[in-house]
Amino acid sequence: MPFIYENYSGFRDVTEVVNGIMLGTPPAERPTMPATARPATDSRQPEIPAKRRAGRPSSAVLDQAVITSAALRLIGKSGYDGLTMAALARSLHVAPSALYNHVTSKRDVLVLVEDHLASLVDVSAFGAEPWDEAVRQWAWSYRDVFSKHTPLIPVIAVLPVTDAPQTLAMYESVSEGLRQAGFPQERIVSSIVALESFIFGSAYDVTAPADIFDPGSMAESTPNFTAAVRSLAEQGHEKPADVAFSLGLEALISGLGALRR
């Protein structure tokens, strides 16, 4: 008997709601009212969208593209902790269950986001620059994009490429670049996997706290490590994550370059 019930917050019909509690006749008994006949208050308060009746709307509210961009907006504002199906639905002025007409699970949403991000990775240097410079630009770009989205890494790392067309397109660009650079066909995928593994691991480093290696009270029992940490801190003014990434990437590039014929 829903004579009194709550609504989604931030998704209220001001004509009927007081203090977050809606009072009135139950929805089934309320006469339908076409959108064009709604009170003028609706158009003057766009920040409080009109409540949608149950049932299929005249024009679809959701699709995968809309969900993807809302998810990205939400991640930008609230981070991955804030990305819940409920919050995503709220940001789209929709009931949580409505999302499941377009995605089968939250993981699906993450895959949509991942594939969008893959399209932001810069592969333009392949074909335009020497292979090693192209790999360098691609790798830095790839790391920078995903260092802001590390919660996706466990998803990407085991994601079949079929489910991610933009990601696949990225692999195609890199594959073509390596083939033209003289990499033997059968080593290309392994080389990409090796580079990508390094990139994913390095993306986490970017987000690590600055004092992650401070041995604290255990400094005496770890003299070699402690000295190495101190020496790094004294030496460089670059970000430690960038130094390590550069070091490893250059090692990989020169090591993999030896495979070419």
Place this chain on the structure above:
Amino acid sequence: MPFIYENYSGFRDVTEVVNGIMLGTPPAERPTMPATARPATDSRQPEIPAKRRAGRPSSAVLDQAVITSAALRLIGKSGYDGLTMAALARSLHVAPSALYNHVTSKRDVLVLVEDHLASLVDVSAFGAEPWDEAVRQWAWSYRDVFSKHTPLIPVIAVLPVTDAPQTLAMYESVSEGLRQAGFPQERIVSSIVALESFIFGSAYDVTAPADIFDPGSMAESTPNFTAAVRSLAEQGHEKPADVAFSLGLEALISGLGALRR
């Protein structure tokens, strides 16, 4: 008024419980009964542990070591999806809230597990073998241990070493090995970070589905990548994750070796 209430499953006093429902006087009114005076059924049915009264037990049931090994057992049996605070408590015949006297959060449990695993990584070759061979053995061992525990990677990657003494001990061994091999002090940490990043990323690969790179219906639009995938499949009979790991690791070892003096 708990005259009728449920118990934790698998944690029942057979003398008082029927069909998962306990009938009888509430705990406050039940006379206390010392453990030595308990019915003999207790000792003959150890698989159904006696229900513990509320209040501090005579000897402590939990500590961090007990929690850690229970967590590892649970992970082995049910995977990380099965590692919940409730399941962990159940496996220890304890109420979930009891765990919080010894850890502050589930993340704490993961850190305990991580640090235990770090002690399983083989660093014995440092000092006993040439530096490159020592790095090789360490890296393979490290990857193998954590490929079965990938959900820990997001935790480790940003974990201050102070909170993980065994992990710190591992770093100390590697640092000493690299110093003795002639690596300049200020490059040692960066080298370890680069290797570790590659290792973490590669640990995910191990768990990826075999057909992760099958382009499916999009094969025509990705000729270079498709050819590379096919060529790898035809070529090798080794596990693709192992081939890529070997390739990248050897590249890193030879690249980093150039830093020595």
Place this chain on the structure above:
DNA sequence: TTCGTAAATGAATGGCATTCATTTAGTGGT
């Protein structure tokens, strides 16, 4: 007109980590 399907709402459901009041046991001080 009727029927089937797509896309929305609304109301559960069960599981989750965590918190808090309460109970009990040991310990250190007077």
Place this chain on the structure above:
DNA sequence: ACCACTAAATGAATGCCATTCATTTACGAA
């Protein structure tokens, strides 16, 4: 010997979460 304090357990919430299902409504094809 008593008393206060603290540690370590239980039991009962709390609030959030992803997901499911019945229901409602709209549109398009037969």
